[in-house]
Amino acid sequence: MAQKDYIKRKPAPRKKGAPSNRRKAPTKAATSSIMPKIKIAFAVLVLAGFAYFLYSIKDDATVVTQPVEPVKVVTQADIDELDPLPELPKEEWAFIKSLPGYEVEVEAEVATSDKRYLMQCGSFKIYDQADSMRATMAFVGLEPQIRGSKSGWYRVILGPYDAKRDAERDRHILQRENINSCEIWFWNL
Secondary structure (H helix, E strand, O other): OOOOOOOOOOOOOOOOOOOOOOOOOOOHHHHHHHHHHHHHHHHHHHHHHHHHHHHHHOOOOOOOOOOOOOOOOOOOOHHHHHOOOOOOOOOOHHHHHHHHOOOOOOOOOOOOOOOOOEEEEEEEOOOOHHHHHHHHHHHHHOOOOOOOOOOOOOOEEEEEEEOOHHHHHHHHHHHOOOOOOOOEEEEEO
16 A cells, blocks of 8 residues: 655645634734834833822922921930949859869779770772771871781771770761761770
8 A cells, every 4th residue: 555645745725615713813014013002102101100100299298397406415424424324233142152162072983894996997999098098087186007808808997995985086086077987896806
């Protein structure tokens, strides 16, 4: 079967007297001469309305004229005479004077542990990455070490620490520098 080319096909001729479904668009000449006149008329109407509004409110303002008194310069002495400051109240509290002389002694047991801690902040397959993290941590003021293993991983560690609190203190320093990957473990090396 032969294919038809519908794109090149011309529309069928219309019968005379048949109603058309399309509205005829106004010609360019008709719209081009009417539109500027309507726009100009609208602009003139808006300006006339604004001018009338300004004219109608011009007489609404009432002006009250009063005799002007000379300005008196007020000094600090004049203010003190009119409104003196109240006297300071006496302190009724005795502990303000007595507290600096007291000292409280607290006996706190220092938790000692035979375990030591280390903090690992990264484990890298490439030595340069581990060295870069070590340098970043060294700029903060810590002394990290790079330990290699048989499997080829390079660990960046800090320690050993005698107390976990010391390791936590260093971890908070590193967190302020956006190094958040540090973990505290028992020392097993």
